Amino acid sequence: MGDKKQAFIWLEKAYAQHVNGMTVLKVDPGLDPLRSDPRFQDLLQRVGLAQ
Numbered sequence: 001m002g003d004k005k006q007a008f009i010w011l012e013k014a015y016a017q018h019v020n021g022m023t024v025l026k027v028d029p030g031l032d033p034l035r036s037d038p039r040f041q042d043l044l045q046r047v048g049l050a051q
Helices: 004-016 020-024 029-034 038-047
Strands: none
Touching: 004 020, 004 029, 004 038, 029 038
16 A cells, blocks of 8 residues: 555545445554544544544
């Protein structure tokens, strides 16, 4: 996931399609490089996983 822009494009598509895999956003280590990005925090909020 070296391309953050592309990663967020795919995450937004998954969110729009209500993909069940969105439930692991908070714990998937593959997403660690995205965690500090405000877009990721916004996505967590929309999915209902924000703290």
